Amino acid sequence: MKVVSFEVKGQIAHFRRPDTTATHLTYPFMSITAAKGLIGAIIGVEDFQTNDQIGIQIMSPVRTISQQLSMFGKEDGKQFNRPTTIELIVSPHYRIFYAGEEYVDALAEKLKADHCTYHTYLGVAYALTKPFNVEVFTVNEAVLTTEMIDILSVVPTSIVEHIAFENEKQLCRAGGFLRYYQGERTFSHSLSFLYEKNGKPMTIQVKNDYKEDGFSFISYLGGYVCLI
Numbered sequence: 001m002k003v004v005s006f007e008v009k010g011q012i013a014h015f016r017r018p019d020t021t022a023t024h025l026t027y028p029f030m031s032i033t034a035a036k037g038l039i040g041a042i043i044g045v046e047d048f049q050t051n052d053q054i055g056i057q058i059m060s061p062v063r064t065i066s067q068q069l070s071m072f073g074k075e076d077g078k079q080f081n082r083p084t085t086i087e088l089i090v091s092p093h094y095r096i097f098y099a100g101e102e103y104v105d106a107l108a109e110k111l112k113a114d115h116c117t118y119h120t121y122l123g124v125a126y127a128l129t130k131p132f133n134v135e136v137f138t139v140n141e142a143v144l145t146t147e148m149i150d151i152l153s154v155v156p157t158s159i160v161e162h163i164a165f166e167n168e169k170q171l172c173r174a175g176g177f178l179r180y181y182q183g184e185r186t187f188s189h190s191l192s193f194l195y196e197k198n199g200k201p202m203t204i205q206v207k208n209d210y211k212e213d214g215f216s217f218i219s220y221l222g223g224y225v226c227l228i
C-alpha cells in the first residue's frame with residue numbers, strides 16, 4: 001500500500017472531548033477524526049469523509065495544563081464574558097501516517113508542493129501548525145503473529161492481548177475517542193487507546209482477530225504502526 005507520513009507540532013493543542021460542557025477537557029493526543037480533518041484542510045475537501053486509514057505516533061511527552069480564556073464572539077460586548085477553563089496540551093508533536101485508495105495521491109501532491117488549501121491547526125484555530133518532514137513510501141501490510149512486537153503508534157485497547165511492562169515506560173489508557181465521521185458533524189463508534197506517555201515504543205501482543213475490526217499494521221523504522 002502507498003503511505004504518506006508527515007509531522008506536525010506546535011506550542012499548544014486542544015482536541016476537545018465531546019462529553020464535556022463547562023470545562024473544556026482535551027484528549028491527551030490528536031484524535032483520529034481530528035487527524036482526518038487536518039488532511040481535509042490540506043487537500044481542500046470540506047466536510048471530509050473517507051475510508052482511508054490513519055496512524056498517529058506521539059513524538060513528544062504528553063503534558064497538559066489548565067488555562068482560563070475569555071471567548072469573545074462577533075456580537076457586541078454588552079454582556080459579561082465569563083472566563084472558560086480549557087485544558088491544553090503543551091508542546092505537542094505528532095507523526096501522522098495516512099494510507100488508502102481515496103486521497104493518498106492528492107495529499108502527497110499537496111505536501112510535496114509545501115501547500116495547504118486551508119489553515120492547518122491542532123484542534124483549535126489558535127493552535128496553528130504546519131506539516132513538515134514529509135515521506136511518501138510503499139509498504140506491504142504487515143501480517144502479525146502471536147509474537148510480541150514494538151508498536152510506535154497509539155493502538156486500540158480492544159486488540160491488545162498482552163502488554164510487556166518496562167520500568168522506564170509509562171503506559172496509559174485514553175477512552176472516548178470517536179472513530180467514524182459521517183458528515184454534518186455526526187460521528188459513530190468509539191475507541192479506547194493504549195499509548196506511552198513519553199512517545200516511546202510499546203511492546204505488546206496483538207489479538208489474532210484484529211483485522212475483523214478494520215485495523216491494519218505496517219512496518220516502519222524497526223517497529224510497527226497501527227492504522228485505524
